[in-house]
Amino acid sequence: MVIQELEEELKKNIDQEYYKAALRYTEGTLFGVRTPLVRKIASKYYSKIKKRPKKEIFDLCESLLESGYSEMRIIAFDWAFRLKKQYESSDFSMFEKWLKTYVTGWGSCDDLCTHAFGEFILQFPEFIPEVKEWTKSENRWERRASAVVLIYSIRRDTHIGHAFEIADMLLSDTEDLVQKGYGWMLKEVSNLYLQKVFDYVMGKKDKMPRTSLRYAIEKLSPELKKKAMARD
Numbered sequence: 736m737v738i739q740e741l742e743e744e745l746k747k748n749i750d751q752e753y754y755k756a757a758l759r760y761t762e763g764t765l766f767g768v769r770t771p772l773v774r775k776i777a778s779k780y781y782s783k784i785k786k787r788p789k790k791e792i793f794d795l796c797e798s799l800l801e802s803g804y805s806e807m808r809i810i811a812f813d814w815a816f817r818l819k820k821q822y823e824s825s826d827f828s829m830f831e832k833w834l835k836t837y838v839t840g841w842g843s844c845d846d847l848c849t850h851a852f853g854e855f856i857l858q859f860p861e862f863i864p865e866v867k868e869w870t871k872s873e874n875r876w877e878r879r880a881s882a883v884v885l886i887y888s889i890r891r892d893t894h895i896g897h898a899f900e901i902a903d904m905l906l907s908d909t910e911d912l913v914q915k916g917y918g919w920m921l922k923e924v925s926n927l928y929l930q931k932v933f934d935y936v937m938g939k940k941d942k943m944p945r946t947s948l949r950y951a952i953e954k955l956s957p958e959l960k961k962k963a964m965a966r967d
Contacts (some may be wrong), residue, residue, distance in 0.1 A: 918950025
């Protein structure tokens with residue numbers, strides 16, 4: 736019933752102008768509801784289910800994801816993040832399944848990884864070796880996720896060393912959105928350890944794609960950027 740009510744509410748808030756514009760870049764099927772409003776709807780309906788057992792809520796999230804609608808996916812990932820105080824190590828297999836099954840673009844990858852899955856990895860770092868295995872995947876979104884999932888921890892000054900290891904693993908990746916993903920991860924590290932990122936880039940810039948390099952050095956001073964971009 737909750738999912739049916741959600742669908743009816745989303746249909747009431749369809750914005751045809753947004754729908755036409757969003758069709759060009761949205762993953763999966765689309766109702767045509769603007770994201771800020773989707774998040775408000777997610778909050779409204781979570782208040783109705785928040786006292787249910789965690790497994791029941793996760794099952795609802797799974798049903799939302801199975802629908803294929805991008806708005807339902809946003810709500811599913813939102814609800815999963817709201818359960819962060821109840822995460823257990825056994826939840827890893829579910830989150831990884833969601834990554835491999837329902838993430839089909841950079842938007843869904845980043846939404847899952849910078850919130851629910853990122854929080855999980857912060858709480859259970861023993862799964863970082865599993866994350867590093869994603870760098871070898873044929874699926875570009877899994878490879879991007881291996882970097883982006885650490886951003887939540889990096890912003891809390893945690894798992895910094897692993898970030899450089901994953902950057903090494905993805906260093907020569909030929910996929911643009913993977914390059915941008917690990918470049919973004921390094922940029923987040925630079926907010927805390929600018930010199931470390933500069934030193935890393937200077938040691939790797941002969942192998943690092945220019946796309947990754949530009950993302951990684953975004954927060955550096957103009958002088959350091961010039962050094963980092965200079966071709967030897």
